[in-house]
Amino acid sequence: MRTDKENILDIIGRKDGMTVPDGYFADFQARMEALLPVNEQAETPREIEAPRSFWDRVRPFVYMAAMFAGVWCMVKMFSMLGTGNVDLSIDNNEILSSALSDDTFIYEYLRDDVSGREVLEDMYLDSISVDDIVPADSLEETLY
Template identity: 35%
Template sequence: MKRNDLELQKKYGKKNPFTVPEGYFDRFADELMAQLPEKEVAALPKIGMWDRVKPWVYMAAMFVGLMFTIRAFVGNTQSENDANILSDMPDEYIEAIVNQSLMDDYELYQYLTDAETGIYN
């Protein structure tokens, strides 16, 4: 301890000059709560259907926009190149390729029909 602290202890001693009434802390919480004003409980706001669905709609729109953006930049270069290769190829080579692909007539007809209507594009 410092010298000043020792002098104060000699002069006043270690006795606590403050006293607390009997049972003060036993009823302290109840008295404090009684003195506080009543707090009004606010009703919870209603959440509508649109507020619940809105994040999902925004996320779906984001993915659709991302899909169109990627498709615009990448394009359909592969299918255009395939069509050009087949149109420049002689019929003998095409017949050999079809025979080696193990496609029957119905599968070949279905493939050519889908290719003409642009289903795969």
């Protein structure tokens, strides 16, 4: 029975009995070619990209690294200021501490109660004439 049924398909022999109007395919092709709209994407030549230099490739990473470094510096600075880690006291400054513990330094530079007479004596010892610096009238007013 199976053989009989297979024979049916064999007898028909892949004919579907369909036809088309005369010259249909030639007409269709001509019509279709005329119908095709402009396809800008497919028909426009693509621009050839210039090869990227080493700097072009590296530049974004360099910029990014610089940005992160900047941010890191800012964060570091603000955190130091915020937590008071920056010690500005004189005690922790070695040079200032040694200077302040040096009597000569104090005597020479920091004494603020030096009288005019002592200055004049020092100048005399250093062979500096007062007349060279200040007029005699104003000196008298200063001393007396």
